[in-house]
Amino acid sequence: MRKNIPILALLIVLLGIALYQNYGNEVRSFLGAGSDKKTLGAALAEGAPKPGSPSPAFALQGLDGNTYKVGGERDKPVLVNFWASWCDPCKDEAPDLVKLYEKYGDRLDIYGVNVTAYDTVEKAEAFVKEYGIEFPVLLDKKEEAYKKFNGVAFPTNVLIDKDGVIQDLIVGILPPKDLEAKIKKLLQSS
Template identity: 60%
Template structure:
């Protein structure tokens, strides 16, 4: 009885040390169950990110330059808000593209890189900024308050905000540079 209880607690997926006993599920059923779990996670992520057309959550954060930057309400230009961490490999892949896009659209787009310092180390964030040549403001979310306001779930997350302060698009993870630029073009041409 104890053996069966241990098995039930340890391995309800049929993948552990007693999996040879089977759990009555075919491999197809297991894969379908895993796919269903992944879809549920994807749905949860989608439900939690800010919705296009809604007002961008307001905040003020201090940047690496010591200045305070505010988001919320009307703006002179659209804004690309990039949430990142220095240890994040997709953030490293995306960084050179962000630098190029920020330079290319500097007259028509603001870019704020929000380092979620709560999950990072300040020295590592500073090194990342130097290594990748960020010239746009880098804000420090030291207590994760802003990331939570935006229901952050993954790094990087890019939020595109129009001059009226409304969210126009949210990109969780990375996109090929040409796809991100197409979204930016659409935003700045409005």
């Protein structure tokens, strides 16, 4: 096995050189080298709807059989949470969303959107049961809603005001107090 280590190291170096030669400009651009500097977050968020713009509209069926709509004017602001059952940060965030729904559910809709294109209905149902989720859980079986928000990571949270305007788009998990502060700000502005 020790005889193979130099050969493996050489292969890795050669592979790195080949990738750099073929994709060097793209890698340098993505990592921020050269004149076109981008942060990883900016690169991920390219093409996503921006705060201050109207939310893309979608309608999805929930686990309860009802159809839920996002986009345009509504009675309450909404937090749209895109997730998958296998996502560890989603598991970490689920209890916080349950608490936020208990605290603000009379003034804020929370829709958990399981991106079922990357999951299964059965696993989504088990997740909902395990975490005691009572807010509506929608099934994005064809990834249509997630794509409208240029989804790139789980969880992704979108805060939308009563006028259907995106107020915040959060890729990844926030500490519970930070997410709650954003919700309070959303409720104060609505």
